[in-house]
Amino acid sequence: MCDDYLDAPSGKSPRSWDRSTRLLIAWLEKYFTFHGERMPNRYEILLPYGTVQREIYEQYKKYVENPVCNSQFYKKWKENFKFVKAKKTNTWSFTRCTTCVTLERQLTKTTCTEMRAFYRQKKEEHNLRQMFERKTYYSKRELAQQSPRQHMSIIIDGMDQAKTNLPHFAGRNPKNLNPVDLLHTHVTEVLSHGHGSFHAYVDIGEYPHDPNLTINIILKELLRQAKESNNFLPPILYIQADNCWRENKNRYVFSFLQLLVSERIFNEVHMSFLIVGHTHEDIDARFSMISRTLGSKDAEIFEDLLKILQSAERVTKIFDVKKWLEPNLNVAQHATQPLHYKFVNVEGIVNFFYKDYQHQPWTPLVGHFLQKVPEGVPEL
Structure with missing residues (x-):
């Protein structure tokens, strides 16, 4: 807000x-x-x-x-x-919305009054659509805030890496400081609405920014919140993430979410994305606060950065969940286009649904992302 x-x-x-x-x-x-x-x-x-x-x-x-x-x-x-x-x-x-760019170009190119009115109407319709997507996200936040024993809502996103490279000096960097000599850090933040908590997970680029890192950070956050709530997690989980297929919107992450439901950790898991180019949300307000703090404070060593981030931890090891899931994955259609996904446990069977926009009905997916629960545990 x-x-x-x-x-x-x-x-x-x-x-x-x-x-x-x-x-x-x-x-x-x-x-x-x-x-x-x-x-x-x-x-x-x-x-x-x-x-x-x-x-x-x-x-x-x-x-x-x-x-x-x-x-x-x-x-x-x-x-x-x-x-x-x-x-x-x-x-x-930042990433721009294709629809916005197209309509703006058409408005700039035409001088016809009727066509300009047409493109303005299309632009307003598009703005209303992205506004309703935001409202849907806000409604999930409110559910978690009002009934944290029933709903859990988190948003996960990464911060601009150039802001947190070390050593960091407020103002201009010294001329003798070569950018290639900096320690490159990556900050992934998770905002939990029901608990009102904000936690940062920091790595130094030793892990690829792929589904493995996303899955491990979700796991870390669930474990952290369960510990803070006397080993309790509510039955319904809402996850809001950046609309990026490489890290979030892929069959590995969806298979992991299916696993959370099939193993009865949650009865229902939803994962949603905002329209590309309209994804800056409440978590970005937190990023701007960190940027302002870095504008006036030095962070010469890693511990300095953790203090500025406040609630933060260093990611020292992750599970290779991607490799662990690989032999049991199915090829699923309609995995990257929709904005909303839902996994529901119905009488011991996990059902998967998707829809393009919030006002549309849920469409069931024939089959599953995961054939069966993998054996053993993932390697570190």
Whole structure:
């Protein structure tokens, strides 16, 4: 939510605001939450390229009774949401949404009034679709927060490696410090909503960033939370991850999730992804906090970095789960396109479902990712 960013309002105390102003602040916060992208490297939320304040004001007037005037709208935006900005250029340093890029190019190329209206409508439909995907993620967070004995929700993502290479010096690095001589570290963070905990797992690049690392970090997090909850895990697990087939969206990870259900560790496991190019979420707000801390603090050795990360641990060994699963894997169709996956134990049998978008019905997969439970244990 924008609460992670919201500054103390300037001027009057929020308690002295009239009802229309309070409704305006609430509406803006909700709008920015569902339409903006949290930046992992700075304290900002960016709205899509081409966003016009006047058009947002027109939307606001449609949904709110007794709206404030446009000058008051812009004033409150400036006072309370300084961190919310529209992208100034069509370029983007992170992965971009193909649909957004295509529609923006079409809008730039055409001067036809009817076609511009058509592309604007398509863009709004796309923005609404990605907004509903975010809402689905938020609903799972809320379930874990409201009933942690029944639901568990985690989001897992990796931080930009260039930010945490060692030694790190606040400000400019010395000229005699060659980038190739730095110790390359990789920080994977897990945010657990029901427990309100945030934990970092740090390696120094000795392991490939592949399904093995993802599976091991999920295992570590489940073990950590079980220990903190007197060896208890709720029956339903929700996992939100980056939409990357190499690390997360593949048959190894899905086979592992099937295994969690078949071994009765969970009755139900869901794994979801946001639309590519719209994946910056609450975990990125945490990354931006770490980036700001690194902007003012040195981290010369590994222990310094762990202190800055606070709740963190060094990954010293992992299981070769990928090799252990390999002989028992099936070739599964529809494994990389959908955004939502579900494994459910029904009378001792694991059923697998998928769907492209949150509003669509679940489609059952014929067969399984895993033929049978592998024998023995994975090698270290």
